[in-house]
Amino acid sequence: MENTTPHSAPSFTGTERYIATNDLKLAVNAALVLQRPLLIKGEPGTGKTMLAQEVASALSRKLLQWHVKSSTKAQQGLYEYDAVSRLRDSQLGDPKVTDINHYIVPGVLWQAFESDEPVVVLIDEIDKADIEFPNDLLRELDQMAFHVYETRQTITAKHRPMIIITSNNEKELPDAFLRRCFFHFIRFPSRETLKSIVDVHFPTVSTDVLRAALDTFFALREAPGLKKKPSTSEFLDWLRLLLAQDISAAEIDAHSATAVPILAGALLKNEQDSQLLERLASVMRSSARRN
């Protein structure tokens, strides 16, 4: 939804499906107004990729996605030159061969630059790629232009796209790259924020079940020694399971009293974590018996 503030620039205030905290809204608006890329980091499952989708729908812009893999090169975001097809076509005598433009496949950034309307570009998980990958994109991010060697053209952006970059913090990103971005860290939501997120996805959940589920979830996150703490998306999946199986608040509370939550498989994805919880549960049971 567009904001109705006195200034006419579009701004982001979250959507019906995505609850954004105030600092996140400020971050998105600042990146939009100052036309800088926005780097988002956070725990896995806190909605980084979803943010780009929601920003695009809130601003009514098209979303172009570039999911980076470990073998991705910066050049692939600009364009790729399909040399092998050209060789094959030349062997077969295809007349297409004479024009090299047939073999240039535009990448995500090319499409974004050539678009007639402003778009939102998502570069997902930039830290997965090689360490030099962000550095190879510096000029393109700064000046929104690049040179195509094969056809001797320069492609410049008609409208500066809004670039949202997510990172899982597996690698350090180079300083020169970081200087050009705005950085926001999505903190794990507080109980109130989580409640509003649940309201958006499950408007019909009863307050008792929600309270029991939230209690169990936050208690689980506090458990010492967990290798992977359950995240927001896992909580929503778990809640969906609970609602589907029509489990009552009393049952949830009863199970969490034993340290192993009901349907724990949706929350704990690690064998070591489930074993840890079972050990904790048996310790609690034996101490209860002794008392």
Add this chain to the structure above:
Amino acid sequence: MLLDFFYHLRSQKLPVSVKEYLTLLEALSKPLMAPTLDDFYHLSRLVLVKDESLFDRYDRAFALYFGRLHTELADKPIPADWLLKTLEKLLSPEQKEALEKHGWDKLMDMFRERLEEQKERHAGGSKWIGTGGSSPFGHGGYHPEGVRVGGDSAGNRTAVKVWDQRHYQDYDDQVELGSRNFKMALRRLRRFARQGADLELDLPDTIRSTAANAGYLDLKLVPERHNTVKVLMLLDVGGSMDDHVARIESLFTAARSEFRHLEVFYFHNCPYETLWRSNIRRHAERFETWEVLRKFNADWRVIIVGDATMSPYEILQSGGSVEHNNRETGAEWLHRIVHTWPKFVWLNPEPQASWVYRQSSAIISKIVQDRMYPVTMAGLESAMRSLSN
């Protein structure tokens, strides 16, 4: 005013650059945020701080800087005539008349109403910066806790500031994060070579040979690249190393999956004449250190993992080892190791700050020519960088 803020952040070791500072000024010139300190905190953090491991440092720097601007009033009752004098500065002429007409209590009610008013409006304008403490309630929406009017609390907004909550304490980059992050750091140690079956298309060679072939397609394949670095790990086990078992295990699993050619030997406290490969058969099966020194040539990268915590006699004296009677001193063996393998590092799971205070770590640090690194992300990355040179 923000120039002071900028230099203050730099003095607190936050790497903010001039370009980022200018971007912040540009951001402030646009109608982006409400003029509250909270919003300024978020905006400046967005523009100036680029890593969550620096957030805590930023919080502390921010609290330090803006704490100086606020006047902290203690919970003492404010003397009435001082209050009156201050109020007079704020009051409009009508209100001054009202003061004379209505008296103190009525005025306090009016003042309380004004405070409530301010709570609603919240965007008090520019009063929050620069009044330098002359007005205890000019800071309006931010520090009313210091003001106790006539005994009962007026506008008791006890909101603790966002930056005072120190949410980001745990994200310090000295914290170790587990096996996957170790793998990422260990990945820096790469010596690529092409081995194995021909599987990858070599485009430049294909183009060249096709051209040489008068245009008939001639595909050339090359083997895939593999990381062929050879790593020898010597691990200290037992005794004081038991405290670090979890972390060393993560490091070990990461190393095993990253390096194809990995050889591991164990020792206790300091390497002596024999090492062992299996901790269960530690006493039955021993390998001579001389054998190991001869078998693995200078090509191998050596990583020694140990906390260097022992009595200095174990290093410096023959017969000093706790387990057996060693003929030659530990220091001699360490010197031999250092000379046989020029590419080596020593990883110490103890925190770096404590190394100088332990005699044994200081001694070993000198013997290994200061190539001792902590088992943290940053330490591991520097160690791998030094090994790959």
